[in-house]
Each structure stands twice: as C-alpha cells, then as structure tokens.
Amino acid sequence: xxxxxxxxxxxxxxxxxxxxxxxxxxxxxxxxxxxxxxxxxxxxxxxxxxxxxxxxxxxxxxxxxxxxxxxxxxxxxxxxxxxxxxxxxxxxxxxxxxxxxxxxxxxxxxxxxxxxxxxxxxxxxxxxxxxxxxxxxxxxxxxxxxxxxxxxxxxxxxxxxxxxxxxxxxxxxxxxxxxxxxxxxxxxxxxxxxxxxxxxxxxxxxxxxxxxxxxxxxxxxxxxxxxxxxxxxxxxxxxxxxxxxxxxxxxxxxxxxxxxxxxxxxxxxxxxxxxxxxxxxxxxxxxxxxxxxxxxxxxxxxxxxxxxx
Amino acid sequence: xxxxxxxxxxxxxxxxxxxxxxxxxxxxxxxxxxxxxxxxxxxxxxxxxxxxxxxxxxxxxxxxxxxxxxxxxxxxxxxxxxxxxxxxxxxxxxxxxxxxxxxxxxxxxxxxxxxxxxxxxxxxxxxxxxxxxxxxxxxxxxxxxxxxxxxxxxxxxxxxxxxxxxxxxxxxxxxxxxxxxxxxxxxxxxxxxxxxxxxxxxxxxxxxxxxxxxxxxxxxxxxxxxxxxxxxxxxxxxxxxxxxxxxxxxxxxxxxxxxxxxxxxxxx
Numbered sequence: 420x421x422x423x424x425x426x427x428x429x430x431x432x433x434x435x436x437x438x439x440x441x442x443x444x445x446x447x448x449x450x451x452x453x454x455x456x457x458x459x460x461x462x463x464x465x466x467x468x469x470x471x472x473x474x475x476x477x478x479x480x481x482x483x484x485x486x487x488x489x490x491x492x493x494x495x496x497x498x499x500x501x502x503x504x505x506x507x508x509x510x511x512x513x514x515x516x517x518x519x520x521x522x523x524x525x526x527x528x529x530x531x532x533x534x535x536x537x538x539x540x541x542x543x544x545x546x547x548x549x550x551x552x553x554x555x556x557x558x559x560x561x562x563x564x565x566x567x568x569x570x571x572x573x574x575x576x577x578x579x580x581x582x583x584x585x586x587x588x589x590x591x592x593x594x595x596x597x598x599x600x601x602x603x604x605x606x607x608x609x610x611x612x613x614x615x616x617x618x619x620x621x622x623x624x625x626x627x628x629x630x631x632x633x634x635x636x637x638x639x640x641x642x643x644x645x646x647x648x649x650x651x652x653x654x655x656x657x658x659x660x661x662x663x664x665x666x667x668x669x670x671x672x673x674x675x676x677x678x679x680x681x682x683x684x685x686x687x688x689x690x691x692x693x694x695x696x697x698x699x700x701x702x703x704x705x706x707x708x709x710x711x712x713x714x715x716x717x718x719x720x721x722x723x724x725x726x727x728x
Numbered sequence: 729x730x731x732x733x734x735x736x737x738x739x740x741x742x743x744x745x746x747x748x749x750x751x752x753x754x755x756x757x758x759x760x761x762x763x764x765x766x767x768x769x770x771x772x773x774x775x776x777x778x779x780x781x782x783x784x785x786x787x788x789x790x791x792x793x794x795x796x797x798x799x800x801x802x803x804x805x806x807x808x809x810x811x812x813x814x815x816x817x818x819x820x821x822x823x824x825x826x827x828x829x830x831x832x833x834x835x836x837x838x839x840x841x842x843x844x845x846x847x848x849x850x851x852x853x854x855x856x857x858x859x860x861x862x863x864x865x866x867x868x869x870x871x872x873x874x875x876x877x878x879x880x881x882x883x884x885x886x887x888x889x890x891x892x893x894x895x896x897x898x899x900x901x902x903x904x905x906x907x908x909x910x911x912x913x914x915x916x917x918x919x920x921x922x923x924x925x926x927x928x929x930x931x932x933x934x935x936x937x938x939x940x941x942x943x944x945x946x947x948x949x950x951x952x953x954x955x956x957x958x959x960x961x962x963x964x965x966x967x968x969x970x971x972x973x974x975x976x977x978x979x980x981x982x983x984x985x986x987x988x989x990x991x992x993x994x995x996x
Contacts, residue, residue: 442823447900451817452829455810458870460849463836469847480850529738542983543742546749549979549986551929553947554968557954558748561961562756567764569751572859606990613991662840664929669951683932685844690846691936703843711838 431719474701479694491701501702503677505684505709507592511681512660514596515603520652522600523607528641531615541612545605552602552665559598560585560670588678591671595679599666607652614648615641646725655718661710680707736841738945749972751918756780756966763962766887779962786956788941789967792949797974799945800927803868807923808916811874816904818875820890830879837872863937864945868927881915883906889920918989921982926973928979946971 436444474491476484495501526544530537548556562570563584572583585594618641626636641680664683667673673680673688680688682702689699755763755773760782783789818830846865852863885908893903909916931947938944944952950971954964979986 426863445823451813451821451900451904455814455833455864455870455872455875458810458866459836459872461831461851462867462869463839463844463872466831466844466847466851467839469837470843470849473847473850525737526741529734529741534735534738538984540742541987543745543956544744545983545987545990546976546979548990549925549975550972551931551947551975553929553931553950554972556969557950557964558752560954562748562751564961567961592757601744601748609987609990626784662842664842665947668931668935669954685954686842686846686937687932690849696846696850700843700846703840703846707838707840707843709839 470700470703472613473697474704476697478696480690480696481694484697487697491698492705495698495701495705498664500680500685501705504680504682504702507679508663508681510592511596511599511679513662514593515599516653517659518596518600519603519607519656520649521651524611526604526608526613527611530612541609544608547602548605550602553669555598555602556669558562559594559601563594563597571668574646585670586675588701591675591678595663595666595670598670599663603656607656609647610652611648614645618644619641643726647727650717650721650725652716657713657717658710661706661713752965753967754971755961758962760960760962764959765830773910779960779966782963783953783966783970786963787949787967789949789955789970790941792944792946795861795969796946796971799864800924803865803927804864804920804923806869807874808868808920809873811878811902811919812868812909812912812916814875815878815882816900816908818879820903820908821900833872834874837876841867845932845936848933852937858937859939859943861943864934864943867933868923869877871923874923877919878912878915881912885911917985918992921986924978925975963978974978 473484475486475488477487477491478484517719530541530544562568564580565571565583565586568581568584571584574581582590585591622640622644625638626640631639662683663681664687667679667681667684671679673684683706685705686699686706689695689702756779757777758775758779759774760778762774814833818826818833848860848867850859852866857863857866887908889911890903893907898906929947931946931951934945934948935951940946941949941952950964950967953967957963
C-alpha cells in the first residue's frame, strides 16, 4: 500500500459526516468498547506493566521497592531453585502428555464406531473435565492415600505393598500426573474423536482392500490424517502443562521435600511465603517466555508432521 | 469376539472415570471412626450423614456455595455483555486505530493469569479491595478471548441484515440487540458455558485474594476444609460431593452442547 492510497481507503471506510453526527458516532463506538476496554486496562494491561516493573525490583510487598535492574532475571537463570522448578514442570509434562494422549486416543478409537450407549459413555468420560481441579485433586489424594486409600488396599490384595504416593518424594509427581491425566482424558478424547470422524471411511476401506492390516491402517492412514487434532492437543496440553498449579497446590503444596515444586507453585511461594515479589514476577515472565517460544516452535515445526490434507 | 472385547474396554474405561466419584460418595457416608480403617468399614447399615452435618457446622457451606453460584453467573453475564458489545464494534464500527486496538486485545489473551496474579493482588491491596466480592469478580468482567470468539461470529452475520435494519431506521444499538445478538446465539451459548465453568472452577485468583470464609468460593473453601481436616476424609468428601452436584446438573442439561462446543473450539 502506498502513502497516497491510504487516505482514499480511509475515506471509503469512513463516510464523511457532519461534525454532530461524527460526535454521535464516536460516542456510539465508545459505548460499545468501554465496557470491555476499561476492565482490560485496569485488570490486565496495568497489572502486566506492574508485573514487568516489579520484576526489575527487589520487593517484599511491605517496604519500598528497590531497583535492581535485570538482576532478578540473572539470578533466576542461574539459581538451582529455578532449574529444579522447570525440571519438575518438564517431568510433569513428560508423564502427563503421553499418558493423556495415548488414553484419549484409545478411548476415541473405541468410541469412533457406532455402538450401544455411545453418547452415555462419551458423557461419562467427559465428566471429570467439568469437575474442578480442586475436587479432582481431593478425590485422588484420598484414593491414593498411602495408609487408608482404596488403591493401596487393592494393591495389598494382590500381595504387594503400595507406594507412599503423594507422601513419597519419588511417587508424588506420578500421583499428580495420574490425577491430571484422569481429569483431561475426556477432553483429549473429544478433540481426537472429532478428528477421527472427519476421516473419510473410504480411505480406511481402500487400505483394507489393498491388504493393509489393522496396525498398518492405524499407522499409515489414521494417525497421519489425525495429525491436525494431535497437533492441537499437544499445543494446548503443553501450554496447560507449563502452567500446572491447582492440583499440585492441593495434593502436595510443592512437597514432599520440594519434589513437586513446579514453576507456578514457585511463583506463588516466592510471593506469598517468602515475600520475594520481584523474583516471583521475573519468574512468571520467564515462564511466559518459555511457553511462547515452545508454542512458536511447534507452530513453525508443524509442517514437518501435521498433514492438513 | 473383537467386538465384545471392545465393549468390555469401553465399560472398563467408564468404570475408571466413575469410580473416584462413587468412592467419594461412599466415603462421605462412612462414620468418622471407620474412614481410616483399611478396608474402610462401610456397609449400608452404618451409613451416616455425619460427614455432611460436620461440613455444615465447620464452614458456612451454603454461603460459599451461593457465592460460587452467583459469582459464576455474574461473571458469565458480564463477560457476555462486554464481549458481545466489543465484538460488534470490532466487526461493524470502523474507526481509526481499530486494528491496533484489536491487536492490544489479542495481546492480553497471551498473558497467563500467573503473570498477573501478583500485581493484581497489589492493585487490589492498594485500593483496600482484598477480601471482597469485587476483587474476585474484577478480572473476569471482560474477556479478550470472548471478544475474539464473538467477533468471528458477528462477522459471519451477513451485512445485508444490518442494511435492511438501517433502511427501517434502526441505529447501531437496535441492530446490535435485535439483529446481531439473536443470530450469534450459538456462539454466545458456547462462550457462556466456558465462562461459567471457568469461574466455577477457578482457584488460583480466589486463593490469592480471599481470606475470610464468607467471601470464599467452593474450590477455595474445599481446599481450606482439607487443610483443616487432614484426616477427616468423610467431611472432605462430603464437601466434594455437594460441590460437584450443581455443575453436574448443569452438565446433564447442557451435555450435548458442552461436548459439541469443546469439539468445535477446542476449549475447556
């Protein structure tokens, strides 16, 4: 677009109006926009700026802020606490994502064909998705109670001794992963089911006629054609995975012995437990940067494996 | 054979999804003394509502439930109104800088709540608003995501409809309320479901901003209950059961629509 063209287009978009009418139009626009613009300014944009500003200071929330420039970021990048927090978060994702994807895909494949009571089953699988994280965390904390939980009782029936689950540093993260995967299975199933139903049956039939066995049909036809849905599940799960908090906070509070101290739990503790608001803000921006970079990489990299047919 | 196996797997899956809920109900009916025995000593004969009475004694449960309910409804209504109006402006009212302003809206979408929690808390504290209903509601009055979603819907309404209304002498407010809103009802319904669920289940922000039980919402109240009664699982499960019921009823009614919305927009 050249400079001379710009005014022409603006004129075309905005008919010239007499001043009074123009004022009325401006008022109309304002009335439509202000109800959302003002809250977004007050409760998103200003806090965003505030968070950036805080991240450049040392601040215990009580005494005046002290400017430290980028020190918070520099300290965080080299601190073992941060590395551990990102490590725990990655551990969560590494356990959660494959589990929820494999489970969701399995359920979606099972429900893809017409069967008796399919809608009912679909609704049941989806039930945990509408339940709050706090309730899910409490249900699983009770199921996985080391001494009196039903899961360890069942393991005991088999003659084995169940682990300490969320009380044991080695088992705490697997407990959280299990509860999280259980909650989100239905969500992944619904997304993948929608993807599966978009695959024309003729493709699968043609492969069958050509002598492809079930595994080959799944591997060569279904999976590639499902890749847009898979891509979507992976992107969303990674974003949510990096921001994991509710279930961790309720099930372990980051413990035992810091074994489940994920990044957002760390942000929460730095602020409200240790009064290190500057570092907490810097850490939240680091997390945001990581999520952004990971997401951009995936969107860029999707050409290699996502098949939009 | 393969078909039977498949069906068995489907049923097994359903049992895995339902069992934790069923176990919560059973635990909530177990006498306090029997909860920690393994296997738990539960029979229909010794079933008791003690867990529920304890729940009501120890926290203002109905008040907390009511808080959750009206806050979820209010935040949904606020978001619907503010988002739909902005969506109309972005889709139908050209003005200089509109594209830039929309970009700002979209930018706020990318910033997660975790980044905003600390400064929001400080903002509320500055104005002495911590521990108030207003503080819980404030960040949910507007939703950039809602604006984005509904703008797509408004843009799909044929412009001829507006023009016909203009010929009839209608202004923008009448076009908005009488022409556009009825035509984007499916998108409004989808957004309303997500808004309600998000508010009903939200935990981090209420956790940060609320201290007094009388302003708590259910997730916060339940987490607190668990903090107080670490071993009284019958009480904690009673609270969990009661708090699931409203969303369950809503879900049963809107089930098809909820699932269809998720499948379309990929949200939860």
